[in-house]
Amino acid sequence: MKKVVKNKKTTKKPINEISLIERHFGVVLENMDSKLDLVVEGQQALDKKIDKNHQEFKEFRKETDYKFEVVFEKFDEVDKRFEQVDKRFDEVADELHIIRNELKEKVSRDEFLFLEKRVIALERARK
16 A cells, blocks of 8 residues: 655645546546547538538539629610610601601692682683
8 A cells, every 4th residue: 555645835735646546537638639630520511511611602603793794784885775766766756757747738639729710710711
């Protein structure tokens, strides 16, 4: 048996007990270490997944931006066509207004025939 030396302030444990406690703490530390390794591996796997998702999102965003650009270009083309149609309608409206004013000054075919017969009759009467 080993001697236990007692001091007033501390008691010394036998060397056998100290090595047993050290082994116990070593086992506990190894256990904690292995669990931390699992956490680190899980974190690394999550980082890879996040990076992959981030890359996929970037690609999706590029594709979406391109599609929006195409749609906006189509809208611009449609706007230009509507502007041309508006101009053409304005031209047609102006021409119709002119034609209407000119028709007010002209005579119909029936009126023309009547006037022609009257002129012929007046010429005969004058001779």
